[in-house]
Amino acid sequence: MEATADKKYTFRDFESDQEVRWCPGCDDYVILRSMQKALPEMGVKKEDVVFISGIGCSSRFPYYMDTFGMHGIHGRAPAIATGVKLANNDLSVWVITGDGDSMAIGGNHFIHVLRRNVDLNIVLFNNEIYGLTKGQFSPTSLVGQKTKSSPYGNTQPPFSPGELAIGAQARFFARIGGNTPKEMTQIFIDCHNFKGTSLVEVLQNCPIFNNGAFDQYTDKKVRADRQLFVEHGKPMIFGTNRDKGLILNGLKLEVVTIGENGITEEDILVHDAEEKDPTLHQMLVRMDYPMITGIIRRVKDLTFEERENAQREQVKKNSKFKKTSDLFYSGDVYQVI
Amino acid sequence: MDVLESKRPSQPLEAVVIRFVGDSGDGMQLTGTQFSDTSAMFGNDIATFPNFPAEIRAPQGSLYGVSGYQVHIGSVQISTPGDDVDLLVAMNPAGLKTNLHAVKPGHTIIVDTDAFTQKNLDKAQYESNPLEDGSLANYRVIEVEMTSLTKEALKDVDGLDNKSITRTKNMFALGMVYWMYNRSMEHTIEFFNTKFKGRPEIVEANTKVLKTGYYFAETLELIPNAYTVSPAKMEPGTYRIIMGNKATAWGFLAAAEKSGMELFLGSYPITPASDILHELVKHGHFGVKSLQAEDEIAGISSAIGAAFAGDLAITTTSGPGLALKGEALGLAMMIELPLVVVNVQRGGPSTGLPTKTEQSDLLQAMYGRNGESPVIVIAASTPANCFRYAYLAAKLTLEHMTPVVLLSDGYIANGSAPWKICTVDEMPEINNHRFKSNGEEWHAYDRDPDSLARRWPIPGTPGMEHRVGGLEKHQVTGNVSYVPENHEYMTKIRAEKIKRVQNYIPELEPEFAQNGDLLVVGWGGTYGSLHSAVNHLAEEGIDTIGYAHFNYLNPLPKNTEELLKRYKKIVVCELNNGQFAKILRMHFDGYDIVQFNKIQGLPFGNTELMEKFKQLLK
Numbered sequence: 001m002e003a004t005a006d007k008k009y010t011f012r013d014f015e016s017d018q019e020v021r022w023c024p025g026c027d028d029y030v031i032l033r034s035m036q037k038a039l040p041e042m043g044v045k046k047e048d049v050v051f052i053s054g055i056g057c058s059s060r061f062p063y064y065m066d067t068f069g070m071h072g073i074h075g076r077a078p079a080i081a082t083g084v085k086l087a088n089n090d091l092s093v094w095v096i097t098g099d100g101d102s103m104a105i106g107g108n109h110f111i112h113v114l115r116r117n118v119d120l121n122i123v124l125f126n127n128e129i130y131g132l133t134k135g136q137f138s139p140t141s142l143v144g145q146k147t148k149s150s151p152y153g154n155t156q157p158p159f160s161p162g163e164l165a166i167g168a169q170a171r172f173f174a175r176i177g178g179n180t181p182k183e184m185t186q187i188f189i190d191c192h193n194f195k196g197t198s199l200v201e202v203l204q205n206c207p208i209f210n211n212g213a214f215d216q217y218t219d220k221k222v223r224a225d226r227q228l229f230v231e232h233g234k235p236m237i238f239g240t241n242r243d244k245g246l247i248l249n250g251l252k253l254e255v256v257t258i259g260e261n262g263i264t265e266e267d268i269l270v271h272d273a274e275e276k277d278p279t280l281h282q283m284l285v286r287m288d289y290p291m292i293t294g295i296i297r298r299v300k301d302l303t304f305e306e307r308e309n310a311q312r313e314q315v316k317k318n319s320k321f322k323k324t325s326d327l328f329y330s331g332d333v334y335q336v337i
Numbered sequence: 338m339d340v341l342e343s344k345r346p347s348q349p350l351e352a353v354v355i356r357f358v359g360d361s362g363d364g365m366q367l368t369g370t371q372f373s374d375t376s377a378m379f380g381n382d383i384a385t386f387p388n389f390p391a392e393i394r395a396p397q398g399s400l401y402g403v404s405g406y407q408v409h410i411g412s413v414q415i416s417t418p419g420d421d422v423d424l425l426v427a428m429n430p431a432g433l434k435t436n437l438h439a440v441k442p443g444h445t446i447i448v449d450t451d452a453f454t455q456k457n458l459d460k461a462q463y464e465s466n467p468l469e470d471g472s473l474a475n476y477r478v479i480e481v482e483m484t485s486l487t488k489e490a491l492k493d494v495d496g497l498d499n500k501s502i503t504r505t506k507n508m509f510a511l512g513m514v515y516w517m518y519n520r521s522m523e524h525t526i527e528f529f530n531t532k533f534k535g536r537p538e539i540v541e542a543n544t545k546v547l548k549t550g551y552y553f554a555e556t557l558e559l560i561p562n563a564y565t566v567s568p569a570k571m572e573p574g575t576y577r578i579i580m581g582n583k584a585t586a587w588g589f590l591a592a593a594e595k596s597g598m599e600l601f602l603g604s605y606p607i608t609p610a611s612d613i614l615h616e617l618v619k620h621g622h623f624g625v626k627s628l629q630a631e632d633e634i635a636g637i638s639s640a641i642g643a644a645f646a647g648d649l650a651i652t653t654t655s656g657p658g659l660a661l662k663g664e665a666l667g668l669a670m671m672i673e674l675p676l677v678v679v680n681v682q683r684g685g686p687s688t689g690l691p692t693k694t695e696q697s698d699l700l701q702a703m704y705g706r707n708g709e710s711p712v713i714v715i716a717a718s719t720p721a722n723c724f725r726y727a728y729l730a731a732k733l734t735l736e737h738m739t740p741v742v743l744l745s746d747g748y749i750a751n752g753s754a755p756w757k758i759c760t761v762d763e764m765p766e767i768n769n770h771r772f773k774s775n776g777e778e779w780h781a782y783d784r785d786p787d788s789l790a791r792r793w794p795i796p797g798t799p800g801m802e803h804r805v806g807g808l809e810k811h812q813v814t815g816n817v818s819y820v821p822e823n824h825e826y827m828t829k830i831r832a833e834k835i836k837r838v839q840n841y842i843p844e845l846e847p848e849f850a851q852n853g854d855l856l857v858v859g860w861g862g863t864y865g866s867l868h869s870a871v872n873h874l875a876e877e878g879i880d881t882i883g884y885a886h887f888n889y890l891n892p893l894p895k896n897t898e899e900l901l902k903r904y905k906k907i908v909v910c911e912l913n914n915g916q917f918a919k920i921l922r923m924h925f926d927g928y929d930i931v932q933f934n935k936i937q938g939l940p941f942g943n944t945e946l947m948e949k950f951k952q953l954l955k
């Protein structure tokens with residue numbers, strides 16, 4: 001467990017002296033500020049915070065945080081971060097990645113870090129495009145999407161990050177719109193508090209290469225009617241009038257209106273983020289009306305470090321070797337006189 | 338019983354090369370290891386060379402499924418597994434066919450005649466039975482119905498199925514060889530007792546067959562004479578037999594203990610490097626943290642993360658894996674973190690010859706990354722000194738804040754030899770650049786004025802927060818910098834930092850002639866072969882041949898050029914197409930550098946080396 005800070009920080013304490021260089025209007029600014037605001041609330045010491053990134057627009061993030069940080073290589077941040085966490089379990093380790101970084105070139109590390117459940121936090125900036133290389137389609141770009149590398153429309157069906165992650169045994173998955181800083185800040189705090197790998201997908205607008213990709217869910221005007229922010233233990237209700245909700249109809253989730261066809265609030269499904277069986281979480285992740293945001297899945301499990309440490313302690317206890325010389329002189333040794 | 342007591346006519350020999358060959362399921366590796374361990378305990382110097390097929394279970398009896406284990410034992414110092422075989426034990430026709438060429442005419446072959454069935458002869462592509470057609474007339478062939486005798490010996494042991502019975506026939510062969518070379522069976526019997534604890538019928542069967550083979554050789558007088566190889570003269574001390582890969586693993590354990598740091602290994606299984614991983618994962622009790630990663634890239638990347646967080650971090654691999662790690666190694670070089678990459682070279686390119694040896698990754702280790710990205714490159718040269726060079730790799734990386742590539746190869750990694758046990762107390766100090774400011778101004782890229790190593794402030798240290806990354810950095814602050822002059826400055830300082838390692842490594846001392854007509858140059862795992870060839874020539878009275886063996890490849894020892902000057906001709910011997918020769922030519926102009934290269938996945942043989950050197954001396 002990380003040591004608690006005795007001093008109360010403000011978001012300014014986490015601003016580095018580097019000028020932020022993202023394009024004007026990019027949601028990345030929102031994410032940066034939300035993180036800087038979340039950190040003082042986590043009670044973690046500044047020197048215990050490490051940000052590791054890969055390559056891409058999002059991956060400049062560590063340079064802007066006045067914490068420890070490494071701008072790594074393309075796709076490998078989860079592996080680098082795993083090493084950091086194993087070397088020092090007391091650190092609060094964050095991976096900053098994008099849709100190309102985590103699901104194209106870094107797909108392998110992405111699934112394996114989730115499978116192992118290393119206690120670190122991944123913030124996935126999903127803008128459904130390659131920004132830094134100037135506008136090629138990414139593994140989350142939609143079929144038909146016209147980009148620099150798909151002038152006639154993208155022919156590669158996309159990944160849904162949450163579906164992939166839960167398939168890879170993610171214990172914690174949250175999704176948040178890139179324009180809701182307050183909720184985002186809270187989710188970052190929840191990520192920190194969760195023991196195990198937590199993954200948050202930010203629907204991040206890239207105004208330069210894929211402007212408005214999420215407007216149909218995130219735009220202020222439609223948000224209440226198109227987005228359902230789920231909370232553990234609460235019925236899944238949304239809509240400007242809070243009259244829409246989800247029910248299970250056979251093996252499908254269905255949107256119903258409270259007050260119509262005899263539906264009452266009692267009939268609406270209550271969100272259980274802690275259910276081990278991922279079936280319902282997967283269904284929630286896949287919906288596009290409404291787009292589900294909030295913490296969709298949060299399931300307790302042993303972390304990789306906990307398993308490793310327990311085993312190492314056991315080995316230590318049973319071992320007859322205290323020093324390397326005990327090992328070197330053990331077994332078949334012989335004298336030459 | 339003490340077999341050393343038993344008297345019989347025997348002929349003392351200085352050194353003997355024995356090769357056990359059979360199907361990959363015949364237990365030849367075990368047989369060979371037992372023989373070499375027993376001989377070492379008897380006080381012989383030994384060198385071994387396992388040679389197994391790439392296929393885990395190749396079709397039985399096939400030519401490419403032959404597995405072999407060669408051991409060279411001697412009363413003199415032994416530096417190679419030997420090339421001419423004195424005794425070949427062939428468990429099947431395929432083994433005989435693929436190994437006969439190595440046996441000196443007039444020397445001995447033991448065969449299991451039961452295995453010479455028509456089916457096996459066909460599989461080995463023999464047109465006629467070599468035991469009958471006279472083709473072995475130049476050899477002393479000892480025909481033994483090993484399978485039947487084994488079955489007969491075990492007919493009264495309960496609880497054994499047919500398979501376990503035939504499986505023990507390798508112990509029959511071992512028993513015979515023990516008698517021939519006057520070795521005690523004790524060590525092997527003890528080994529059965531520990532290895533098959535809880536399976537008394539297996540212990541009984543193996544022991545019985547071993548003894549049966551031993552007495553068979555003694556009583557039936559099938560073997561006309563027996564040899565004795567007396568103990569070798571070795572430096573006094575406590576020894577153990579160690580394989581190169583294990584020695585490498587132990588070197589890192591020692592370095593971690595000496596430096597007071599925790600060892601982190603990020604690795605992905607690959608032949609022939611996996612044994613280092615297998616060894617290190619056993620040692621959680623020393624605080625070793627090991628991660629079997631999802632791929633080669635994650636192996637090195639996790640090690641980079643661990644290094645950033647303050648561990649002594651290493652990653653282990655072989656050629657193709659080093660290629661995959663290239664980009665990450667460039668990152669470690671760029672952010673100037675300590676990291677050791679062990680490359681146990683195998684035959685290449687591509688998947689190449691995974692179970693064979695080669696030295697063809699030297700240029701990859703030196704240059705296999707984008708941009709100007711120099712790293713320290715060193716190489717171990719014997720199974721036992723893998724310990725020392727692993728230790729030194731850790732020392733160099735921590736003291737110079739730059740990655741080190743440690744080259745080993747399949748030959749020394751799988752070979753075993755006596756190792757005079759060395760504890761951390763006898764090893765040099767290891768310092769590091771961990772840094773915490775006491776309030777003074779500091780930057781992550783402030784450098785030590787002598788070594789140019791940068792500071793190493795680690796996460797968890799208050800006030801030391803900083804960012805590093807693969808983008809070019811400002812020369813002092815480490816912040817991203819696109820200033821043209823800064824990039825040039827940083828490129829040069831990273832190169833200069835490696836060059837200055839010269840001030841911290843020993844100068845090279847040639848062996849044999851200190852100047853003269855010919856300098857034999859080698860590097861890495863060929864030490865045993867080259868040393869023994871030059872030694873033979875020296876014994877023949879040739880005193881104008883010198884031998885220089887390089888363990889430090891980048892940078893080269895300071896006196897390299899001065900050394901080249903002392904000889905008229907230089908021959909660079911490598912198991913590749915001339916990579917180190919290229920490097921020497923690049924650095925030093927105007928020397929008569931010739932090459933002797935072998936690219937067959939096999940070590941050098943003594944004879945071919947001696948012939949070459951003699952020809953060059955003419």
Ligand code: SF4
Binds near residue numbers: 027028205208
């Ligand atoms: S390219 Fe797009 S994602 Fe990148 S910084 Fe600019 S707006 Fe943001």
